Amino acid sequence: xxxxxLSLAYRGTAYAGWQRQENAVTVQEILEDALAGVxxxxxxxxxxxxxxxxxxxxxxxxxxxxxxxxxxxxxxFGVNHRLPEDVRVLDAQRADDRFHAxxxxxxxxxxxxxxxxxxxxxxxxxxxxxVERDLDRAALAAATATLVGRHDFTAFALAGGAHQDPVRxxxxxxxxxxxxxxxxxxxxDGFLRGMVRGIAGTLLEIACGKRPASDVxxxxxxxxxxxxxxxxxxxxxxxxRVFYDATGALAATESSSSLC
Amino acid sequence: xxxxxLSLAYRGTAYAGWQRQENAVTVQEILEDALAGVxxxxxxxxxxxxxxxxxxxxxxxxxxxxxxxxxxxxxxFGVNHRLPEDVRVLDAQRADDRFHAxxxxxxxxxxxxxxxxxxxxxxxxxxxxxVERDLDRAALAAATATLVGRHDFTAFALAGGAHQDPVRxxxxxxxxxxxxxxxxxxxxDGFLRGMVRGIAGTLLEIACGKRPASDVxxxxxxxxxxxxxxxxxxxxxxxxRVFYDATGALAATESSSSLC
Numbered sequence: 001x002x003x004x005x006l007s008l009a010y011r012g013t014a015y016a017g018w019q020r021q022e023n024a025v026t027v028q029e030i031l032e033d034a035l036a037g038v039x040x041x042x043x044x045x046x047x048x049x050x051x052x053x054x055x056x057x058x059x060x061x062x063x064x065x066x067x068x069x070x071x072x073x074x075x076x077f078g079v080n081h082r083l084p085e086d087v088r089v090l091d092a093q094r095a096d097d098r099f100h101a102x103x104x105x106x107x108x109x110x111x112x113x114x115x116x117x118x119x120x121x122x123x124x125x126x127x128x129x130x131v132e133r134d135l136d137r138a139a140l141a142a143a144t145a146t147l148v149g150r151h152d153f154t155a156f157a158l159a160g161g162a163h164q165d166p167v168r169x170x171x172x173x174x175x176x177x178x179x180x181x182x183x184x185x186x187x188x189d190g191f192l193r194g195m196v197r198g199i200a201g202t203l204l205e206i207a208c209g210k211r212p213a214s215d216v217x218x219x220x221x222x223x224x225x226x227x228x229x230x231x232x233x234x235x236x237x238x239x240x241r242v243f244y245d246a247t248g249a250l251a252a253t254e255s256s257s258s259l260c
Numbered sequence: 261x262x263x264x265x266l267s268l269a270y271r272g273t274a275y276a277g278w279q280r281q282e283n284a285v286t287v288q289e290i291l292e293d294a295l296a297g298v299x300x301x302x303x304x305x306x307x308x309x310x311x312x313x314x315x316x317x318x319x320x321x322x323x324x325x326x327x328x329x330x331x332x333x334x335x336x337f338g339v340n341h342r343l344p345e346d347v348r349v350l351d352a353q354r355a356d357d358r359f360h361a362x363x364x365x366x367x368x369x370x371x372x373x374x375x376x377x378x379x380x381x382x383x384x385x386x387x388x389x390x391v392e393r394d395l396d397r398a399a400l401a402a403a404t405a406t407l408v409g410r411h412d413f414t415a416f417a418l419a420g421g422a423h424q425d426p427v428r429x430x431x432x433x434x435x436x437x438x439x440x441x442x443x444x445x446x447x448x449d450g451f452l453r454g455m456v457r458g459i460a461g462t463l464l465e466i467a468c469g470k471r472p473a474s475d476v477x478x479x480x481x482x483x484x485x486x487x488x489x490x491x492x493x494x495x496x497x498x499x500x501r502v503f504y505d506a507t508g509a510l511a512a513t514e515s516s517s518s519l520c
Contacts, residue, residue, distance in 0.1 A: 058383070076379060085385065090378075091378075118350075119337075119350050120348070122269055122346045125345065
């Protein structure tokens with residue numbers, strides 16, 4: 001069946017996450033409804049990442065299989081015309097008929113935005129966590145570097161994920177600073193449910209002096225969730241990109257150099 | 261009377277502009293209502309710039325005069341607690357009792373955001389104009405440079421402004437490029453109603469080859485509004501800063517170096 005790959009961006013604020021569910025509006029449902037309206041047939045989409053309620057995406061990737069070929073313009077402009085303004089198809093292309101958005105993904109990049117300010121502007125407040133100005137950046141950098149590698153991330157994950165195996169490989173983790181903003185950028189081959197937010201919440205406790213930087217290494221030994229810091233709020237998190245080839249993942253790692 | 265200076269940021273999308281008016285919700289009204297709620301008395305505020313319907317602000321400055329002194333925290337956190345999330349008081353400080361937000365302003369900085377992309381992401385769409393990728397940047401730079409100086413800007417202004425004298429001094433005008441984004445940054449001692457949007461609309465016609473770069477010089481001779489290009493949409497425009505001393509204006513000019 002003709003298979004298409006879509007690149008999607010959304011503000012997660014109004015949605016109960018990516019994955020379709022009863023009694024709550026999700027991005028998957030909104031997208032499937034818009035596709036059905038354009039194509040005149042029920043369409044199921046599969047997303048690379050099951051982003052949680054309130055989490056944003058700049059580069060979610062999805063696939064869909066159709067009974068017949070369709071024009072790219074129908075999938076981009078036709079679907080956007082039916083989508084609410086907080087969800088947009090950025091691109092659509094024909095993919096190999098065996099392409100699977102989740103199983104074919106080699107890696108993902110997430111960004112957790114923090115801004116050190118007394119008051120966040122209305123341009124930043126929906127997308128970033130307000131933090132204190134006097135964070136310990138040396139401790140933050142030391143603790144964050146510990147994350148890179150293949151580890152058991154149980155301590156940082158929320159219950160309810162579909163995964164059985166809690167071992168994941170983080171290929172890059174660092175903080176990018178720009179003015180008052182300080183963002184955690186993390187790349188890996190996959191992420192457990194709530195893992196990036198658990199990591200962000202724990203690292204921010206280290207940056208505030210509430211726990212030692214060495215805690216991260218200890219937690220990566222498979223300690224239970226209660227041992228790590230809180231799950232940082234969803235609105236600071238954004239799925240930036242999904243990688244389907246090693247070149248892309250490598251280029252991303254190099255461009256997101258750590259400044260902190 | 262104790263006088264306070266507030267720094268304000270707002271998304272203009274939902275508002276009929278800054279200035280209070282009948283039958284439409286404006287930012288001035290929203291702010292005055294929130295202040296009255298906190299202070300228990302009717303409060304009138306004066307804004308440095310009467311931003312038009314749909315125009316955003318990152319650095320609107322306002323003054324208010326009160327019967328008695330109030331704590332800074334009441335003006336920042338107390339007022340923010342009563343404001344909708346698209347309007348925020350970023351700072352408040354006691355000012356000289358003769359301070360006037362509009363009359364004391366030495367200059368203002370505006371930014372008109374353009375993004376060359378097939379589809380704008382939901383993060384950019386409310387704040388930027390979508391433009392074509394093949395803009396003539398050399399023509400754009402040449403035409404934009406012509407704006408700097410003291411000129412009659414009648415050709416770019418909308419009717420209905422409070423001003424009688426159409427002569428203004430532009431101290432800096434240039435385009436900043438970053439990835440697919442290309443922003444007009446313009447500083448001056450004051451701006452006629454709709455002037456930045458008239459300039460943006462005209463410059464974009466030049467960038468598309470619809471008119472020669474030399475048109476700007478001709479229009480600055482006081483030609484009527486109909487001779488210039490269209491008024492660019494409000495949502496791309498943002499009042500970035502208001503300057504009250506020459507040092508501030510100079511620093512801003514230097515930091516907003518033109519890359520185009």
